[in-house]
Amino acid sequence: MTDLPDTTNSFDSSRTLDAAALAEREGAQQTDDAADYYVDGDPIQDTKAPGGPLEERWNTRQFEARIANPANRRRLSVIVVGTGLAGASAAATLGEAGYVVKSFCYQDSPRRAHSIAAQGGINAAKNYKGDGDSVYRLFYDTIKGGDYRSRESNVYRLAQVSTSIIDQCVAQGVPFAREYGGLLDNRSFGGVQVSRTFYARGQTGQQLLIGAYQALERQVAAGTVKCYTRHEMVELIVVDGRARGIIVRDMVTGEIETYFADVVVLASGGYGNVFFLSTNAMGCNVTAAWRAHRKGALMANPCYTQIHPTCIPVAGAHQSKLTLMSESLRNDGRIWVPKNQADCGKDPREIPEEDRDYYLERIYPAFGNLVPRDIASRQAKNMCDEGRGVGPEVDGVRRGVYLDFAEAIDRLGRKAIEDKYDNLFDMYARITGEDPYTSPMRIYPAVHYVMGGLWVDYDLQSTIPGLFVTGEANFSDHGANRLGASALMQGLADGYFVLPNTIRDYLAEGPFEKIAEDDPAVVEAQQSVKSRIEQFMTTNGTRSVDSYHRELGHIMWEYCGMERSEDGLRKAIDLIRSLKEDFWRNVRVLGSAESMNQSLEKAGRVADFFELGELMCIDALNRRESCGGHFRAESQTEEGEALRHDDQYAYVAAWEWGGADEKPILHKEHLTYEFVEMKQRSYK
Amino acid sequence: MKLNLKIWRQENATAPGGIHTYELDDVSEDMSFLEMLDVLNEQLNAEGEEPIAFDSDCREGICGQCSLMIDGEAHGPEVTTTCQLHMRSFRDGDSITIEPWRADAFPIVKDLVVDRSAFDRIIQQGGYISVNTGAAPDAHATPVPKDKANRAFDVATCIGCGACVAACPNGSASLFLGAKITHLGELPQGQAERDTRVVNMIGQHDAEGFGGCTNIGECTAACPKEIPLDVISRLNWDLHAALRHGK
Ligand SMILES: Cc1cc2nc3c(=O)[nH]c(=O)nc-3n(C[C@H](O)[C@H](O)[C@H](O)COP(=O)(O)OP(=O)(O)OC[C@H]3O[C@@H](n4cnc5c(N)ncnc54)[C@H](O)[C@@H]3O)c2cc1C
Ligand code: SF4
Ligand code: FES
Numbered sequence: 001m002t003d004l005p006d007t008t009n010s011f012d013s014s015r016t017l018d019a020a021a022l023a024e025r026e027g028a029q030q031t032d033d034a035a036d037y038y039v040d041g042d043p044i045q046d047t048k049a050p051g052g053p054l055e056e057r058w059n060t061r062q063f064e065a066r067i068a069n070p071a072n073r074r075r076l077s078v079i080v081v082g083t084g085l086a087g088a089s090a091a092a093t094l095g096e097a098g099y100v101v102k103s104f105c106y107q108d109s110p111r112r113a114h115s116i117a118a119q120g121g122i123n124a125a126k127n128y129k130g131d132g133d134s135v136y137r138l139f140y141d142t143i144k145g146g147d148y149r150s151r152e153s154n155v156y157r158l159a160q161v162s163t164s165i166i167d168q169c170v171a172q173g174v175p176f177a178r179e180y181g182g183l184l185d186n187r188s189f190g191g192v193q194v195s196r197t198f199y200a201r202g203q204t205g206q207q208l209l210i211g212a213y214q215a216l217e218r219q220v221a222a223g224t225v226k227c228y229t230r231h232e233m234v235e236l237i238v239v240d241g242r243a244r245g246i247i248v249r250d251m252v253t254g255e256i257e258t259y260f261a262d263v264v265v266l267a268s269g270g271y272g273n274v275f276f277l278s279t280n281a282m283g284c285n286v287t288a289a290w291r292a293h294r295k296g297a298l299m300a301n302p303c304y305t306q307i308h309p310t311c312i313p314v315a316g317a318h319q320s321k322l323t324l325m326s327e328s329l330r331n332d333g334r335i336w337v338p339k340n341q342a343d344c345g346k347d348p349r350e351i352p353e354e355d356r357d358y359y360l361e362r363i364y365p366a367f368g369n370l371v372p373r374d375i376a377s378r379q380a381k382n383m384c385d386e387g388r389g390v391g392p393e394v395d396g397v398r399r400g401v402y403l404d405f406a407e408a409i410d411r412l413g414r415k416a417i418e419d420k421y422d423n424l425f426d427m428y429a430r431i432t433g434e435d436p437y438t439s440p441m442r443i444y445p446a447v448h449y450v451m452g453g454l455w456v457d458y459d460l461q462s463t464i465p466g467l468f469v470t471g472e473a474n475f476s477d478h479g480a481n482r483l484g485a486s487a488l489m490q491g492l493a494d495g496y497f498v499l500p501n502t503i504r505d506y507l508a509e510g511p512f513e514k515i516a517e518d519d520p521a522v523v524e525a526q527q528s529v530k531s532r533i534e535q536f537m538t539t540n541g542t543r544s545v546d547s548y549h550r551e552l553g554h555i556m557w558e559y560c561g562m563e564r565s566e567d568g569l570r571k572a573i574d575l576i577r578s579l580k581e582d583f584w585r586n587v588r589v590l591g592s593a594e595s596m597n598q599s600l601e602k603a604g605r606v607a608d609f610f611e612l613g614e615l616m617c618i619d620a621l622n623r624r625e626s627c628g629g630h631f632r633a634e635s636q637t638e639e640g641e642a643l644r645h646d647d648q649y650a651y652v653a654a655w656e657w658g659g660a661d662e663k664p665i666l667h668k669e670h671l672t673y674e675f676v677e678m679k680q681r682s683y684k
Numbered sequence: 685m686k687l688n689l690k691i692w693r694q695e696n697a698t699a700p701g702g703i704h705t706y707e708l709d710d711v712s713e714d715m716s717f718l719e720m721l722d723v724l725n726e727q728l729n730a731e732g733e734e735p736i737a738f739d740s741d742c743r744e745g746i747c748g749q750c751s752l753m754i755d756g757e758a759h760g761p762e763v764t765t766t767c768q769l770h771m772r773s774f775r776d777g778d779s780i781t782i783e784p785w786r787a788d789a790f791p792i793v794k795d796l797v798v799d800r801s802a803f804d805r806i807i808q809q810g811g812y813i814s815v816n817t818g819a820a821p822d823a824h825a826t827p828v829p830k831d832k833a834n835r836a837f838d839v840a841t842c843i844g845c846g847a848c849v850a851a852c853p854n855g856s857a858s859l860f861l862g863a864k865i866t867h868l869g870e871l872p873q874g875q876a877e878r879d880t881r882v883v884n885m886i887g888q889h890d891a892e893g894f895g896g897c898t899n900i901g902e903c904t905a906a907c908p909k910e911i912p913l914d915v916i917s918r919l920n921w922d923l924h925a926a927l928r929h930g931k
Contacts, residue, residue, distance in 0.1 A: 093817040108739065109804050111844055112747040128824065164818070171820035173813045173871050175837035182827025200837055206746055207840060214812035221808040229801065252793055281741040315714040320722055321743045427745075430764065433714065433772050496817045544729045546722070591734040595696055596794040598737055599729070 033566045034622035037573065041665040044298070044654050048502075049153035049458035054675055055135075058157040061458065062501050066508035073098035075511045077261040078503070079246055081233045081288050083110030085205075085488060086471020087267030088212035089495025095219030097500060099507070102259055103216065103225055104248060106232045106283050106601075111213040114269055114281040115491060118205025119326055121187065121197035122488040124162040129186055133194040135159045140676060142486060146451075146479020147628035147644065148678045149301070149652070149671065153458055158477050161497040162489050166198055168496055172211040176200050197485045202326060202423055208488055212495070231257075233288045234604060235529050236264065236295045236467070239521045242512065243292075243467035247529050251601060254594040256529055258522060262510040263466045263503060266292060267495065270450040270472035272305070274609045274616065275561070276553020278447035279311060279324045285605040286612045289454050289473050297462040298654040298667060300455035300475035302612065303620035306482055306629045307562055308448035309376035312431055313391055313400040322446040323431060325403075326424055327484065330369045330376070332408040332417065333441065335360050337388040337401050344390050348402055348440050359383060374481065374562075374629055374642070377445035381562045384444075391442045404440035445562060449487060451478045451629060452619075455654040455669075459502035460494060463654075468503055470494035475652070480628025536603045537593050541586030545602040548583045552576065552606070552613055560617050565633040569621040573614055580610040615655055615664060622666065625649045646678050685711045685776035689724065691736060692783040693795050701792065703781070713772035717760065718743060718750065720771055721782075737795040743767040745908065748843030751850070752796055753783040758847035758906040765845065765908045785850035789857070789893040800846050802892040803860065809888040810881035811864045813873050826872050836870040839863040841909045848903035848911070854895030859903040861889055862915030865922055879926035886923060 050060040068076055076099050080091040083105040091103040105113060125138040138159040143150060166184070170176065176198050177185040186195040200207040219225040228248065235247035237258070245260035271286035272278035293299045310325045336358045338344050343351050359379060361368040369376075380401045383389060391400035409417050414437060418425075425436045432442070453475040460468050460476070471491040478486065515522065559565075559572035583606070591597045626635045626642035627649070635643045650672075656665040687708045694701025708724050715723070718740050725735035741749040745768040754760035760769045774780065782796065790798040828836075840863070848859035865882055868874035874881075890896075897916055904913045 089817075096816045107741055107747070107749055108800055109748075109844065111804075112741055112749050114742060114747070116747050117742050117744060126823070164820075166823045167820040168815070168817060170823040170826075171813065171815040171873055173836070173868050173873050175833055175840050175867070175871070177837075178828055178830050178833040180830050182829050182833075183824055200840075203746070203841060206843075207837070210840065214807060215815075215817075217804060217807045218812045218814060220804075227804070229804075252799075281747065282743060283741050316712055318712065318715050318719045318723055320716070320719050323744050427768075430762075430768055430770065431716075433770070500817070544726055546726065588729060590729060590732065596737050596797065599735055 031624070032622065033569070033624055034618050037618045037621065037663060038655075039658065039663045039665045041656060041667040044455070044667040044669045046151065046457045046669065048461070049151070054152065054156045055160070057153050058160055065459075065502055065505035068504050068507040068510070070098060072511070074100065076100065076507050077102070077511075078263050078265060079259060079261040080104070080265045080267060081246065082113065082267030082269060082471065082473070083213070083216065083227075084113035084115035084267060084269055084471060085209055085212055085491030086473070086495045087113070087265070088209065088216045089492050090265055090267060090470055090499050091225055092212060092215035092219050093496055093500045094503070095216075095222065095224035098224065101219070101225040102228065102261065104228045104231045104233060104246070106230065106251065108229055110216055110227055110229065111210060113209060114284055115209045115488070116206045117279075117281065118488055119202045119324065120328075121199035121204045121485045122165070122208065122492070123196050123483070123485040124166045124198060124489065125159050125196060126163050126166060127196075128184060129195045131194045133196050137194065138162060138196065142477070142483060143479070143676050144679070145481055145483040147481050147681075148479065148646065148650065148673065148676075149627055150477055150479030151671065152673060152675055154477050157498065158490060158493050161493045164497055165489065165492045169208060169211050169492075172215060174200065174207050174211040176207070205488060208492065212492070232601060233268070234291065235525045236292045237522055237525050238295045238464060239515055239519055242465045244512070244515055245522075247525055249529075252596055254592070254597065256526060258517070258526060260515050262512050263468065263506060265468045265470060265499065265503070266454065266473050267470045268473045270453070271609070271612060272447045272450050274552070274613050275447040275556045276549050277314065277319060277322050277557070279308065279322050282321060285608070287605050287608045289469070290608040290612055292454060292462065292464065292467055294657050295464060296657070297464050297467055297469075298455040298656055299615060300452060300652050300654045301480070301619065302452040302616045302655065303560065303564075303623065304451035304480050304629050305447060305561075306373065306449040306451060307377045307445045309373050309380060309445045310403065310443045311446035312428065313442050313444035314394050315392065315432070316394060323427070324446070324448065325428060325441070325443060327373070329403060329421060329424065329441070332412075332420070333369065333403040333405050334358055334407060335369050335376070335380075335401055335403055337383045337390060341387045344388060344398055348390065348404075357388070374631065378562050378631060380443075380445055400442035400444050402440035403443045405436065406440070409437065447557075447561075449482055451475065451480060451482055452616075455652070459505065460499050461502070461506065466506060468499060470499050480630055532604070532607070533593050533600065535584070536587065536589045536600055539585065539587050539589070541588045543586050543588060545587060545589065545599055545606055548579065548587060549602065549606045549609065551579055552609060555579070556613050556616070560613070560620055563631050563633055564620045566621065566624075569617045572617045576610060576614050576617070583607070583610065618664065619653055619655065622653060623649055641682070644680060650678075685713065685771070685774070685778075687711055687720075687774070688779040690779065690781040691796070693736065694792055696794055697791055711771055713770065715771045716743065716767060717752070717754070717769040717771065718767050737797050739797050740767050746843060748845040751785050751798060751845055751847070753785065753850060755781050758785070758850040759845075759908055763908060763910065765843070768908075785846055787846070787849045787855040787894070789855060790846060790849065798846075800844070802894070803844050803846065803857070805892065806857070806861065806885055806888045807864070809884040810877060811868070811885060813868060814877060828871060832870045836867050839911055839915055840867040842911055843909060845908065847906045847908060849894065851902040851906035852895065853900060853902065854898060856897045856903070857889055857894040858897035858916045858919060859907060859911055859913070861885055862919035863911045866915045866918045869918065869922060878922060879929050879931040882919065882922040883926050883931045886919075
């Protein structure tokens with residue numbers, strides 16, 4: 001009922017790089033495609049992770065991290081931006097510890113953060129099934145799944161705390177699926193050898209978030225947390241080099257408000273909406289993170305994007321978002337397109353067997369329809385690029401492939417398929433108006449998750465002292481690719497167990513000096529917020545914010561989507577720059593800034609997406625290798641599979657804001673593997 | 685298709701509001717209801733009229749942020765959320781009236797947007813199990829019978845949208861309340877606070893200005909998650925038990 005693992009994990013057919021492959025890599029082009037677009041900076045390092053045995057590192061850090069005196073905590077204040085799994089769990093836990101917490105979200109209730117939409121499940125190394133799972137195995141799978149672009153220390157800690165998450169959630173009353181004996185049920189994600197995924201039917205994210213939300217509301221009642229809903233963070237306040245507060249817009253009154261604290265936590269989620277169409281919620285944005293980036297926080301690996309293969313295709317120009325169809329469907333559905341272009345417009349049921357191309361089964365006989373997400377996605381695109389896509393033409397191209405259950409229904413009976421997938425089939429029918437029991441589903445890949453985010457050290461602290469980042473908003477644990485059911489795990493690990501234990505080390509130095517309302521840094525931040533709003537309100541152009549967002553999304557999807565190339569990325573950067581210029585001259589925002597104004601909200605977000613989009617392209621240009629969710633056309637094997645170049649690119653690309661119209665500065669964090677050997681994957 | 689839309693517009697909480705009429709052409713049946721409103725808003729923006737404010741976020745039926753009265757029905761004619769309603773449920777030439785949730789406890793913010801923070805305040809009064817982070821025993825310490833776990837899950841799927849309140853002639857939130865009482869009350873972890881929870885949550889419900897339940901059942905008919913009416917019996921049962929226990 002969900003998320004298959006994106007990459008290798010169980011598929012242990014990976015091979016160690018042999019001499020031939022090494023030679024091939026050495027021969028690889030050494031040019032830096034992005035040279036004109038950035039400036040080289042000093043290397044960067046994570047200085048917080050202790051050394052020593054992997055399994056001891058987190059204990060060591062927890063022991064070494066200072067403790068804020070309990071009597072002092074009432075005088076220590078924390079701002080948490082975001083009420084998803086990563087934010088609500090952190091705010092609740094910090095409230096319980098006695099800190100004074102302010103929690104912000106843009107929705108009308110903390111319970112609506114987009115974590116609510118996660119379907120599949122959450123991983124934890126409980127080994128309740130006695131099938132050989134362990135912390136080490138989950139660690140290993142995650143490192144490998146991330147295509148060797150994440151940190152061993154971080155990932156090991158994630159696997160370690162995963163087990164406590166399940167305990168905590170069960171105690172809160174999260175109704176996970178259970179077996180007849182009353183114990184928790186687990187499922188394995190297609191192909192994985194162990195069952196480590198806990199789930200609550202197809203609504204795991206909802207149930208976990210409600211648990212965290214209730215813990216948060218309990219603290220509101222206890223007076224430790226104050227919630228500010230419909231409040232959007234639009235600026236970070238940095239005073240004397242420390243993050244000390246935020247500026248928000250009250251989305252109901254339009255008031256610009258300033259809040260101070262000893263420390264600021266961003267748990268503001270992912271930025272997949274830079275593509276306009278994605279499985280994210282309408283309001284998901286990069287603004288909180290981007291404002292912090294502009295104030296000095298480094299942005300890491302922004303180009304790593306996860307594209308999910310099984311989403312409902314775009315139906316027309318009006319499309320506002322895309323809906324995920326659980327990947328578990330690939331267990332029983334067979335993916336195909338017509339062999340002949342001439343058949344693409346036909347009723348699929350009339351296309352005879354011999355005229356169908358079950359392309360995944362053909363190209364990857366060993367894994368067939370269960371190949372990892374990135375491969376399934378890219379091949380669907382290839383088929384449509386060849387002109388063999390199906391479904392309605394949108395902008396002159398048919399972008400869809402069939403996911404066909406006819407054979408499974410024949411083999412298992414309709415009832416069995418209903419039992420497994422009924423809610424998904426209903427959702428599909430509701431959205432498309434087609435009945436997937438009698439005619440194949442149409443699916444197409446869509447942007448789903450971003451592995452990139454603000455750079456943080458082992459303590460989850462960014463490069464701005466006092467600014468911590470949790471959940472999808474940071475870059476920390478998934479490398480170049482995230483495994484299914486691991487984002488929920490990371491969000492809750494960060495919020496319940498990691499951050500509360502690392503932030504105290506920073507807070508032990510507090511409370512910091514009170515900040516004056518007229519401090520120049522504060523006045524400057526308020527001024528810049530107000531003048532930006534003023535500019536949107538007075539531009540009085542001709543085009544709506546949405547129309548710009550849509551166009552930006554097209555550019556990103558076309559050139560920085562499933563396959564990226566040097567030429568395409570250069571072109572994208574030019575297109576983004578000129579569109580951005582036009583946006584600032586010609587956007588139309590009606591209404592008033594002193595009341596609820598949804599166009600104004602969107603304008604601020606889109607303005608930041610322009611800058612982010614450009615950086616994503618530069619990052620993708622710099623990384624002339626294919627790894628995880630990043631596929632460079634120039635870096636593939638003869639068979640067209642992704643090819644990493646560990647000798648050149650085994651680093652985190654951490655970008656520093658260089659200034660408006662200035663080049664960003666690249667800091668590299670070199671990744672070393674002490675415990676796991678780097679391998680190339682293969683699915684043939 | 686071509687539509688005649690009658691839409692409630694109201695500048696802010698205190699300003700007087702009224703129905704405005706708009707014509708919209710070229711609506712495709714594949715659009716969701718909210719995408720239809722997006723198209724209308726693009727049209728209004730082009731014509732120089734301020735777009736209509738309405739709530740939505742996930743647009744996949746799970747966050748509970750969308751909330752429209754469509755021809756007098758909360759979330760419209762199908763059993764689903766407003767965002768999952770599609771235009772194929774309507775016909776060319778239809779006239780559709782779109783209004784915000786109407787309830788004393790949900791004041792209008794602007795146009796079609798209302799304030800549902802009363803729901804959060806109800807949860808604050810006991811809609812949780814008191815367990816601090818890190819204090820939990822092993823998840824397998826307490827087995828939960830599968831039927832109870834399933835029942836807890838079924839009612840925990842409430843998305844907090846407020847359609848039940850909007851549909852109820854008394855403006856009661858008993859279905860929402862009953863769903864939470866039942867979710868936590870089915871689980872062994874929820875027993876310790878069962879009495880205080882129901883008393884305090886009902887107290888807050890009434891203080892917020894939600895009406896009493898007279899068993900009409902409009903709530904469950906409008907509920908996109910099909911929360912059953914019997915959660916309200918459970919609510920009453922728990923309340924009586926709590927009162928018997930002297931709470
Ligand atoms: C459809 C879908 C299905 C998924 N399924 C799974 C799955 O099965 N398993 C899995 O592990 N992962 C899954 N994921 C990924 C996972 O759900 C997310 O990565 C994760 O929930 C993100 O949590 P978060 O707390 O970091 O952010 P979010 O839940 O997105 O929360 C962000 C919060 O920040 C607030 N915010 C944002 N910007 C601002 C601002 N400027 N000012 C104020 N507040 C702001 C928002 O209001 C919100 O409260 C799925 C994702 C999607 C989209
Ligand atoms: S009970 Fe149903 S209608 Fe009421 S808030 Fe919950 S989901 Fe919405
Ligand atoms: S917008 Fe989330 S439920 Fe409708």
